[in-house]
Amino acid sequence: MRLLSISLDRAILDPTSAAARRQALTYAGFEAVIVVVAPGIAQDxxxxxxxxxxxxxxxxxxGAFMQAWAHLRTAEPCDVVTAQEPVFTGMLALRVARRLRCALHVQDHSGLFGRRAFGWRERVLRPVATFVLRKADRIRTVSQRGKRGLIAIGIPESNIDVIPIATDIARFSSVDQSPTLSNQLLCISRLEPEKGIGVLLSAFARLHKTHPEASLVIVGDGSQRMTLEKLARSFHVGDAVLFAGKADDVRPYLSRAALYVQPSYFEGWGMAVIEAAASGLPIVMTDVGCAGEVIKDGESGLVVPPGNAQALAAALERVYADAPLRNMLAAGARRAVKELPTPEDAAVAIRASLAAARRSV
Structure with missing residues (x-):
């Protein structure tokens, strides 16, 4: 199969990265060109x-998109054009597929549908995504939640493939940690509004009043870092919260944590949650992404409504203060992620999805 893939993921350009390895595994046996739209980078x-x-x-x-479009206007014929997401790369892919008269395959990892739009940007982009997705010959999403959202905007169920994002479970299942001996809460997240870190700080401040020995480590960076550091100080937990910044390898942080918390307003899937579960940590998360499918309330974690600091604080209190509950949820989380597809399984499923798109035209 001749494949043209359009992506925003600049990590693909590092052959040693997990993203590059996934692409090589998934497209093995194809003639594939991956167009990466990455401002400030020019390399093949x-x-x-x-x-x-x-x-x-x-x-x-x-400028990067204009350069990409100028190149794609003269792209070689292919069987399938696939886009990483349904807006920016999706519009490019749609135009190319029309010009080449080939199949259009679109990935939707955002969980954009089936929930309220978060902020003005999503309200503006949602109609564009809807337009592109309705033109696609095949759509790949990562969860049943995402599938329900796509069906809600009129996408035929028969055109949707649910393929969770593959995680190297073995890489994290070997993490050596003992959550019953730690007083540390862990969150791995970009510091952006949709991630709900402000809600987490509010919830942690409530926990800290009754458990002053507790600490919170937040791994990741983003545009809200200074605002969130100031917010932590205003809650009088500045000394108990560590903003650790980005980390290439999060396993050392996972090994020192008592529990993992994900407070997002929305997630497409939640890879950090899966990695924490594979590491044997009990999970407290909002009802987004893989919640309800992998992390089930009371079995492999505790699940609370997004944006509710009181409910999040109560869940953190339950798990933090109850060692038997922590151990039970940790064991349930580890069992749950073992049921997920391996990277090899996911690659086979993605190739089948691309082949189905090709057969539809």
Whole structure:
């Protein structure tokens, strides 16, 4: 199969990265060109035999997209064009698929549908995503929650494939940790509004009043870091909260934690949650992404409504103060993630989804 993939993920350009390895595994046996729209970068990389990543950098995202479109207007014929998401790369892929008269395959990992739009940006982009998805020959989403959202906007169920994001469970199941001996809560997240870190700080401040020995480590960075650090101080927990910044390897943090908390307003899937569960940590998370499918309330974690600091604080109190409950939820989380597809299984399923798109035209 001749494949053209359009992506925003600049990690693909590092052949040693997990993203590049996933692409090489998934597209093995294809003639694949992966167009990476990455402002400020201009390089081509061979990921494997027949699989090449090309970049169109420009000085801005707009410039990068214009360069990519100029190239794609003369792209070689292919069987399938696949887009990483249904808005920016989706619009490019739709135009290319129309020009080449080939199949359009779109990935939807955002969980954008089946919930209220978060902020003005989503309200503006949702109609664009809806337009592209309705034109797609095949759609790949990561959860049953995502599938329900797509059906709600009129996508035929028969055109949707649910393929969870593959995680190397073995890499995290070997993490050596003992959550009953720690007083540390852990969150791995970008520091952006949709991640709900402000809600987490409010909930942690309530927990800290009754458990002053507790600490919170937040791994990740983003535009809200200074605001959130100031918020932690205003809650009088500044000394108990560590903003650790980005980490290439989060396993050392997982090994020192008593529990993992994900307070997001929305998630497409929640890879950090899966990694924490594979590491043997009990999970407290909002009802987003993989909640209800992998992390089930009372079995493999505690699940609370998004944006509810009081409910989140109560769940943290239950898990933090009850060692037997922590152990039970940790064991349940580990069992749950073992049922997920391996990277090899996911690659086979994605290739089948692409083949189904090809057969539809």
């Amino acid at each position: 990389v061979d990921l494997a035999s027949g699989i090449r990543a090309k970049t169109f950098g420009g000085t801005s995202k707009f």
